Amino acid sequence: MTQHLPLETLIDYIHGELTPEADAAVHVHLTACPPCREEYAAEVQLGEALRASARAQEVEFPSMIAARTWERIRNARPGPLASLAIFLRPAIAVPLVLAIGFGAYFATPLGHAAKHDRTINASYYLEQHAGQQASDPLAERGPVPVMESSLVDTAPPAGGPNDANDAIH
Amino acid sequence: MPFTSRTARSTTAALGLAFAAVAASGATSPVDQAAVLLRESLDAPKSVSYVGEMQTIRFSTSRAIATIVRVEHRAPSLTRRWYLAPDSLYGDYIITRGIATYQFDTKHERVTVSRNPMLDDTVAASGNLDRVVQNYRSVFDGHEDIADRPTVSLSLINKYTGERAVRVWIDQQTHLVLKKEEYHGNGAVASQMRFEELRYTTAIPDDIFATAAPAGYEQVTGTEIATPSSDIERVERDAGFTPASPKDLPQGFALATGDVTVVNGVRTLHLLYSDGLRTISLFENATGAAADFGTLRARTMHFSGHEAEYVEDGPTTLLTWRERGLYFALVSDLMRPELAEIAKSVVP
Numbered sequence: 001m002t003q004h005l006p007l008e009t010l011i012d013y014i015h016g017e018l019t020p021e022a023d024a025a026v027h028v029h030l031t032a033c034p035p036c037r038e039e040y041a042a043e044v045q046l047g048e049a050l051r052a053s054a055r056a057q058e059v060e061f062p063s064m065i066a067a068r069t070w071e072r073i074r075n076a077r078p079g080p081l082a083s084l085a086i087f088l089r090p091a092i093a094v095p096l097v098l099a100i101g102f103g104a105y106f107a108t109p110l111g112h113a114a115k116h117d118r119t120i121n122a123s124y125y126l127e128q129h130a131g132q133q134a135s136d137p138l139a140e141r142g143p144v145p146v147m148e149s150s151l152v153d154t155a156p157p158a159g160g161p162n163d164a165n166d167a168i169h
Numbered sequence: 170m171p172f173t174s175r176t177a178r179s180t181t182a183a184l185g186l187a188f189a190a191v192a193a194s195g196a197t198s199p200v201d202q203a204a205v206l207l208r209e210s211l212d213a214p215k216s217v218s219y220v221g222e223m224q225t226i227r228f229s230t231s232r233a234i235a236t237i238v239r240v241e242h243r244a245p246s247l248t249r250r251w252y253l254a255p256d257s258l259y260g261d262y263i264i265t266r267g268i269a270t271y272q273f274d275t276k277h278e279r280v281t282v283s284r285n286p287m288l289d290d291t292v293a294a295s296g297n298l299d300r301v302v303q304n305y306r307s308v309f310d311g312h313e314d315i316a317d318r319p320t321v322s323l324s325l326i327n328k329y330t331g332e333r334a335v336r337v338w339i340d341q342q343t344h345l346v347l348k349k350e351e352y353h354g355n356g357a358v359a360s361q362m363r364f365e366e367l368r369y370t371t372a373i374p375d376d377i378f379a380t381a382a383p384a385g386y387e388q389v390t391g392t393e394i395a396t397p398s399s400d401i402e403r404v405e406r407d408a409g410f411t412p413a414s415p416k417d418l419p420q421g422f423a424l425a426t427g428d429v430t431v432v433n434g435v436r437t438l439h440l441l442y443s444d445g446l447r448t449i450s451l452f453e454n455a456t457g458a459a460a461d462f463g464t465l466r467a468r469t470m471h472f473s474g475h476e477a478e479y480v481e482d483g484p485t486t487l488l489t490w491r492e493r494g495l496y497f498a499l500v501s502d503l504m505r506p507e508l509a510e511i512a513k514s515v516v517p
Contacts, residue, residue: 118457121433128392
């Protein structure tokens with residue numbers, strides 16, 4: 001790969017969309033081509049900036065549409081079945097919630113466990129795992145890289161959304 | 170131990186040197202030759218002193234973490250790593266003396282002292298090498314000059330999947346590993362380490378390895394790495410609860426060691442599974458203590474009706490979830506779908 005990488009290829013590389021062979025080829029090229037590495041860094045930075053910007057912005061619902069929606073909700077009249085359901089809702093919901101609550105507390109250990117709020121720092125797990133790897137052949141024979149923990153992906157400021165929800169079935 | 174730079178060397182000559190080295194040990198088959206070469210590369214830092222510049226890149230699914238460190242190593246067990254990059258770590262340094270490490274954070278004027286018995290555990294290292302030979306096929310991969318030094322390259326191929334897991338470039342004369350690449354199951358590079366500059370020398374001043382905290386520095390105790398045991402039955406008894414273990418592991422993995430530690434008042438069981446090159450850590454506690462991700466960006470994933478949280482540290486993933494009163498944390502360099510499969514099998 002002697003020419004510079006097309007932007008589309010770089011973007012696919014960043015998002016892990018390339019085949020393993022193409023991914024490896026792009027990686028090798030990036031280690032040897034400063035201009036492409038700069039382009040890669042700029043693309044990564046741009047993506048992160050866009051995500052940060054999107055998180056920071058709250059889109060306001062147009063005020064007229066909001067007002068009309070609330071007016072329709074207020075004027076809506078429930079039918080006879082809906083009225084009955086509304087009347088019975090507390091009578092059904094309150095015992096149901098109580099039953100579930102008692103069940104969770106007394107029938108499982110989770111209810112008792114939730115009483116205390118002891119936690120284990122996530123970095124403890126990472127450090128112990130890395131520390132035990134020190135006896136692996138070819139592992140870095142150096143210390144646990146605690147100092148590099150500042151380089152680990154960190155969360156946006158408090159209140160920021162959790163932007164990645166994956167499902168593996 | 171001065172060496173001259175050699176830029177041109179034939180494949181025959183390169184492999185010849187490697188084979189000559191292993192032939193002296195009485196090995197005959199290529200597999201044995203590769204195992205001997207690997208063992209010699211393991212022992213090299215105990216007898217070879219050097220100064221150099223090392224670059225590492227660790228890839229996660231969405232980003233790469235790159236560091237450049239200046240390394241001074243005096244055999245057998247004194248090492249200083251001084252960060253040149255990234256900017257956030259520039260000037261910080263780590264000194265390793267045997268099993269103790271001193272991490273100097275120059276920006277916060279703090280030195281963190283921690284101990285890791287595994288840094289000097291030759292028995293465990295030897296056991297892992299046996300697993301490597303059992304689970305991986307070694308293939309000589311030609312030669313290349315790294316940091317102006319002629320090297321022999323060796324790939325380790327998983328016997329069950331046929332995938333290349335690791336490739337190392339070993340200095341032909343000193344057997345020091347000068348470059349290493351680790352690969353995910355899909356062939357993508359997980360991490361890379363290579364020396365950019367290297368000079369073998371024993372003339373390294375003593376004060377390079379001085380561990381006394383500079384004036385004004387706060388000294389704090391870092392994480393103590395637990396001493397593992399291969400007596401798993403005893404470890405599980407010490408846990409004080411009935412642990413769960415994965416029924417579905419990638420081929421070649423076996424339970425290697427375990428330990429029980431008390432973390433923040435929580436008795437925590439740690440089981441370590443290994444195939445020699447790759448490891449899986451399973452942590453469990455029965456006291457309802459969840460993982461505190463702090464400022465790490467925890468993400469949510471779902472498997473088999475479970476909601477789990479995970480963070481990535483380069484190619485390493487930490488996956489946590491709760492089931493039947495036990496809290497689990499799984500840590501490995503395996504890919505996330507592989508971890509999810511293992512997690513599913515912990516408590517079916």
